[in-house]
Amino acid sequence: MKSALQYLFIGYLLSSVLWSCETSEKVKFDSTGKINQLLLVMEDKDWKGALGDTVRKYFARDVLVLPQREPLFSINQIAPEVYDETFFILRNILMIEKGAPAGLKVLHDEYAEPQIIVKITGRDNKEISDILNRKADSIIKLFKDNDIAVLQSRFRKKDLTDDSKIREMLGITIDLPNSFKKIVEKDGFFWYREDLPFGSKNILLYSVPKQPLESVAERITKIRDSIGKKYIPGPLPETWMVTEKSFAPVQQRLHFNEMQVIESRGLWEVENDYMGGPYLNYIIPLDDKVVIAEGFIYLPSDEKRNMLTELEAILKTVEPVR
DSSP, X not given: OHHHHHHHHHHHHHHHHHHHHHHSOOOOEEOBXXXXXXXXXXXXXXXXXXXXXXHHHHHSSBOSSOSSOXXXXXXXXXXXXXXXXXXXXXXXXXXXXXXXXXXXXXXXXXXXXXXXXXXXEESXXXXXXXXXXXXXXXXXXXXXXHHHHHHHHHHHTSOBOOOHHHHHXXXXXOOOBTTSEEEEEEXXXXXXXXXXXXXXXXXXXXXXXXXXXXXXXXXXXXXXXXXXXXXXXXXXXXXXXXXXXXXXXXXXXXXXXXXXXXXXXXXEEETTSOOEEEEEXXXXXXXXXXEEEEEEEEOTTSOOXXXXXXXXXXXXXXXXXX
């Protein structure tokens, strides 16, 4: 009797599971993978040849405005026959298949969440290269935006810094992890810093009078230098942060959180000293002012790409107080 009851119970469980599978959505795993890491699925011989060179030209090119060379993505290439369930939960995947009609397909959250899988097909190298030449930048943006969203989700799961003073003085909100400690709050200027074993990550927030974004972008170096001299001292007397004079910032217009902003990326140094590193900032228009939200890194002799992406993710949480 006991055995019969056991079989009945097992049958009930199986039928329940089957019914659940038929009537509910497929359960997906959380995606995995490091920031700025890309799984590339393509034939080994193509990866080592001209087609691989085209992929590297776009996806392994140097990150803009870093003191040393670092690739846009760390690429892990595997052959199609190796690609199996082990890799299905990775966050960013680029698949290149030769011998099929030319095409590009983007799959969102196919096996895990969040996940972007981009499939490029073509009958030969030329067809695939043509697609890469036309679409690489938009594909890169998909992967980068995916990483930024993951970082922002992680921040929101942690304790955040109280931004009530920032709201009051600047009219913005920001998701700033409380690992960043306030260093300066004065005259509407805010400096937060997260100390590292051999350096630091920094966030600056301040505003300038209302004016066209282009005017602020043209003067961003002078604005940064005046802020640095006033609020950001160096380690020795008569030293302070300035924009590196030999390098003009790289700028572009962007759209996030329903705002049109201008991004600037450049290098900073310390006047009368040898410290330096990369920075990025966003020039953000509000109704009555222009806010500048900036991140900069001090991390001598170490890679900075991923850390700068973390600061980018924080800065892109900035929104006007609604």
